[in-house]
Amino acid sequence: MKKNLFTSLLLAGTLSLGILTGCGETAAETTSEAPAETPAETGAAEAETKESAEAAEATADDGDKTITVGATPVPHAEILDNIVKEVLAEDGWTLETVVFSDYVLPNTSLEEGELDANYFQTLGYMNQQNSDAGLHLTAVAGIHIEPMGIYSEKYTSLEELPDGASIGIPNDPDNGERGIDLLVQKGLLTSKGGFGTDANYTEDSLTNDKEANPHGYVITPLEAASLPLSLPDLDAATINGNYALEAGLPSEYPALDIEEFDDETTVKRTNFLVVKDGNQDSEKTQALIKALQSDKVQAYIDETYKGAVITSFIDAE
Numbered sequence: 001m002k003k004n005l006f007t008s009l010l011l012a013g014t015l016s017l018g019i020l021t022g023c024g025e026t027a028a029e030t031t032s033e034a035p036a037e038t039p040a041e042t043g044a045a046e047a048e049t050k051e052s053a054e055a056a057e058a059t060a061d062d063g064d065k066t067i068t069v070g071a072t073p074v075p076h077a078e079i080l081d082n083i084v085k086e087v088l089a090e091d092g093w094t095l096e097t098v099v100f101s102d103y104v105l106p107n108t109s110l111e112e113g114e115l116d117a118n119y120f121q122t123l124g125y126m127n128q129q130n131s132d133a134g135l136h137l138t139a140v141a142g143i144h145i146e147p148m149g150i151y152s153e154k155y156t157s158l159e160e161l162p163d164g165a166s167i168g169i170p171n172d173p174d175n176g177e178r179g180i181d182l183l184v185q186k187g188l189l190t191s192k193g194g195f196g197t198d199a200n201y202t203e204d205s206l207t208n209d210k211e212a213n214p215h216g217y218v219i220t221p222l223e224a225a226s227l228p229l230s231l232p233d234l235d236a237a238t239i240n241g242n243y244a245l246e247a248g249l250p251s252e253y254p255a256l257d258i259e260e261f262d263d264e265t266t267v268k269r270t271n272f273l274v275v276k277d278g279n280q281d282s283e284k285t286q287a288l289i290k291a292l293q294s295d296k297v298q299a300y301i302d303e304t305y306k307g308a309v310i311t312s313f314i315d316a317e
Helices: 003-032 039-062 073-089 105-111 123-133 173-185 203-207 226-232 243-244 264-267 282-290 296-303
Strands: 066-073 094-100 117-121 137-145 149-151 166-170 218-222 236-241 270-276
Touching: 003 236, 039 282, 066 073, 066 105, 066 282, 073 094, 073 137, 073 243, 073 282, 073 296, 105 123, 105 137, 105 270, 117 203, 117 243, 117 282, 123 236, 123 264, 123 270, 137 243, 137 264, 166 173, 166 226, 173 236, 173 296, 203 218, 218 226, 226 236, 226 243, 264 270, 270 282
Parallel strands: 066 094, 066 117, 166 218, 166 236
Antiparallel strands: 117 270, 137 270, 149 236
């Protein structure tokens, strides 16, 4: 993208220089060899020169049909390369996906103009980066959510889970509470007891709390990234969507159930298409929004990720 932009700028500069040089030579020749032009002739020549310059500029703009988007590998780059590229091509656009393995460079590269957009982050993360790093980024469209799901290699429905089943949850505070909230949401627990509000109330406390946990499920905290590897030793586990995808769980062991979201949590968990402030209404941005929120992308996500990714085609707020 940088190369194409540099080439376009160089071409535009060359065209402008050629026009200016041509006018200078004509003026010199006119002074020495030709009668002075009439005001009408001068005006006509200036109008023609201006029209030619504007036409050259329009042609250069119209010729830039390449959109460069930064993304992390799964599922963002997969969605872009496997379906969005095809949808954009139908309208004459070429998509270039730049894959990043971290969450910092996609934003700094967008800020510096090396990308037209990026697609990997939530509003909360973007707002934090704008504040912490002095960036000027804005979300333009919600695309998807990677919900936490309940996975099992031993059972095919929540109803099959026996009393006393071992259920893994992430061991970090935020995702651990998210996992327990999911168990409550799906009726496996009647409440989360004092978890998250009482420092002395642990996973062991919840395991032994007959009121909150009438089925006596053994709540087992493990590192979030290791839960897919530990799944054979557990009866079930609450696993973040990105870790489930990386382990190939959705295709082999689809989620028994996934998170549901209200209006607030939908916005909080959605991954957005992001551009640099000022480019919200550009032709490229509008083409990306149209393609990413298309029926074909909806179908691709549904068929490919089987609940580990769900569409969230919402407007940016």
